[in-house]
Amino acid sequence: MRVLGIDPGLTRCGIGVVDGAIGRPLAFVAAGVVRTDAGAELPDRLLGIEHGIEEWLDRQRPDAVAVERVFAQHNVSTVMGTAQASAIAITSAARRGLPVALHTPSEVKAAVTGSGRAEKPQVQAMVARLLKLDAAPKPADAADAVALAICHIWRGGAQARVAQAQQEFARKVELARQRRTPSAQGTAGKAGEKP
Template identity: 80%
Template sequence: MRVLGVDPGLTRCGLGVVEGAVGRPLELVEAGVVRTDPAADLADRLLGVERGVEDWLDRHAPEAVAVERVFAQHNVSTVIGTAQAGAVAITCAARRGLPVALHTPSEAKAAITGSGRADKAQVQAMVARLLRLAEAPKPADAADAVALAICHIWRGGAQARVAQAQQDFARKVELARRARPAPNPQGR
């Protein structure tokens, strides 16, 4: 499975593409950031993020997109910008019919390090180790995006199988319900 991880941000939107499967070695395809000028108009910055995400989607053709779920911080303007950049990435993926998953930072940390409270240095060290790299992708936003992609490969695949099993079960129940003879209102 090939996954594009997105660590949303207006100034630096981290992007990372990882290929792999549960129980198999992971491979880093590319990691980097889309940068926008903090002095530019918001609309232009969002267009810049969109162009960057679209370029990555074109070049890497992922099967899924994993975006960091925005959580509340003390700096409201940062949260809003992060949410807007995340929404752009989600829209780009949806436009192509790609499945999108949202993972919290602690979910990604737990998947990578075993602890949802790991610090950035621990996450970066494990990303490098898991991908057999001399060092973690730079800047930190790129490493975070790669961690999200890994998290999705390891956790998202299982979540997708559970969801598919639930859909299959619901479909079978509905087919069985339809196959039953209609009750005879006259009791015959």
């Protein structure tokens, strides 16, 4: 599964692409930043973000997109732009029919370091180690986006494992039911055949 993570921002959207699957090592694919000119008008900036993200989606063809969930209580001066950039990111992915997941910063930290309160350098060191890189991708927004992609592979993986286990359990229950009540099934079948 290839996941494209997006750390949304009006001036810099971090992008990180990681390949991975349940029980398999992670592989770093690419990371970078979509930038817009802080002096430009808002419509042009949002359009620039859209174009930049579309390019990444075209080039990397991810199976899923993970976007950082934005909260209103964060830095008020930048939160509006972050919310707007995240809307563009989410919609660009959803328009292509890609599954989009939102993860909170603490979910990302917890997935990568084991602690939801980890500091940025800790997260970056773990990103580098998990992907077998000499250092975390730069700038920090790109590294955050890579961490987001890792978080999604692991959380998505965990969710997929749970779903798989539930399906398997349901299948076993059904098999046991069929074994325990063959006559009832037979009767029901015959009853159904009666006019």
